[in-house]
Structure formats: C-alpha cells, structure tokens
Amino acid sequence: MISLRELENEARAHLAPEVHDLFAGGADDEITLRANESAFARIGLVPRVLSGSAERDLSTSLLGRTIALPVVIAPTAFHRLAHPDGEISTARAAQAAGTIMIVSMAATTPVEEIPGDTWFQFNVQPDRELTRYQVQRAEKAGCRALVLSVDVAAFGHRERDLRNGFDHLPDGLVCENMRDAAGVVRRIEFAPDLAWSDLAWIREISALPLVLKGITHPADARRALDHGVDGLIVSNHGGRQLDSVAATIDLLPDITSAVGGRVPVLLDGGVRRSTDIVKARALGATAVGIGRPVLWGLAIDGQRGVERVLSLLREELDRALALCGASSLDDLSEDLLRW
C-alpha cells in the first residue's frame, strides 16, 4: 500500500462493519469529520526552489524530547478491537519510528504494559478520586505527560453507533485504565462541571507536564497559558464531539498567534498526507497527531501496519521538504502557503 488512503480502504475488509463505523464515524451529520480533511486541500503550497536542501532533518523537539518526525499517535480508544495485540503493537510501532504514543484512558491494555515514550490522556471523572488514581497510575507507569481532553463535557452524538446498536465492548475487552483501586472497571463518565479552576487540582495530584486537548478558541488558548499549561492540542476530536466545529487547520493560525511560541501547539484531525503536516508546521504547529490512520494500520497488520503508516508519512514528508526547498521543519513558514 502506497498511501494512507489505500490503507484506509483496505482496513474496511479487516474489521466488522460496526467496528469500522465506530472508528470511522463522527458526530451528527459528520460535517466536521469531512471538513478536517477538505480544509487541508483548500490550502495551496507555494514552494521555493534551488535551495540546495540535499539532506533533510525531520526531527523536532517536544516537551524536552526530540522526536524523529513531527507526528505523534493521537489517543484513540479500544485498540484491541482492531487487533488482538492492540495498544502494545501501536506503542512498539511508535517506538520504532522514534515518536510518542498518547495512551487513551479508554485503552484496552493497562497503561503499565504499554512500552515506549508515552503520554496519558484522560477525561476528568465525576469521581475525582478515580481520576487521581488513574493519573498517579500513569505517572508511575512512566508516562511523561498528561493530556487532559477538554472537549468532552458530554458524549458526542454518533449516529452510526446508535444505528448499529454498538454500546458496549465485546466480552473479554474492557477499558483497562478505568479500573479503580479495588480493580473494578468503572464506566467512563463525563464531567460537565469541569472548569478552569480544576487545573490547579490536577497540578496538585501530578508533577507531569499538562497538555490540554480540544482547544479551538484563541481566547481559551490564552486562558490556558494564564493557567500555566505546558502544551495545547488544537483538536475537534476528529469530528466526534460537537459537529460543525471548524476544521482544525482553519483554527490553527489564530491559536498559534495567541500562543506566540510560549508552549508547543499540536494539531490533529484529518492529517492524511505529509503536505498536511507541512501546512500545519507552516502555520506554527510543533507536531500533528494522527488518529484513525493508526487504527487502519493496526487492523490490517498489527505493529507492522502502524509502522507502515508512520513510514509512509516519513517518506512523504522527506520528499515534500525536498520539493519545498526546505532542509528542516523550521524552514517551513507561512509564506509557503496560499489560502
């Protein structure tokens, strides 16, 4: 397979239809889901030539670490629905590619068993003691940052899942990171009362860097900086929460300009080609996250499938940099774009 698009098509044959829908789907009319990808296509590149960029450096620095390419694994639930080795395979592929995996609170593998350079994503639970336990578990397991999803005041209305009646995991699979201190698997709940003032409490329970995922408004980006967060992820949850949220690549410039380089800004949603990464970098993102492509690779061929996803992006990105006349990601700036 020679592109993420081909992998996406092939994955359909490797998944039960209702699981494919669970992974592929978005909220309501899936306007945001489609917009994420189509917005990238609306931005044109204006490459430079004769710049002598014989060698390209694809690495970037993120929260004190160097990653080999500016692509991280966005947190996605239920990897063992895609492949029996689930999150372990994903993590090994991320490790082989020299990048970070953000482990989901809804992972089907305990965070302690997931190897490599990991961050831990969580939603604050109404039972704050459960959240405290999860966060401390992740820290003890060696995760290097916490990613708090802030776009989950309620659960998105996913009509494909409602139509398919997909409302629980098959026997034998559970959200392993939802176990409480007694080992009981608790249901994921939502906390609409979560507020900026709760960030201080999260700081109290963990010393790890804190990244907010699901920032879309520049005023919220500024507010997050006032609260001392360590990073932001511009995300609309891959179109799975509030439908009609603007495409992330369209939201990015206002956020990076509000942040002014004070903390890293990542973007996820619809990244399927290296030219999408070039556009995000040119608009100030440090790195991008990929969600569904990882699940497609995993469904097709486990660890090797995810490695293929990452190596395709790496090869494409190296070529795109050469064709843009860039030697490193820092050479990508807004003047290479035409809106």
Ligand SMILES: Cc1cc2nc3c(=O)[nH]c(=O)nc-3n(C[C@H](O)[C@H](O)[C@H](O)COP(=O)(O)O)c2cc1C
């Ligand atoms: C099947 C699936 C499960 C997801 N699970 C989570 C999750 O557990 N936590 C979270 O913050 N985001 C979750 N997301 C959202 C992703 O982290 C990410 O924002 C989104 O997938 C990016 O868009 P993309 O799939 O177009 O790359 C999920 C997305 C998908 C498709």
Ligand SMILES: CCCCCCC(=O)C(=O)O
């Ligand atoms: C009630 C189960 C919630 C799983 C959360 C995973 C997620 O965020 C998603 O988009 O799916």
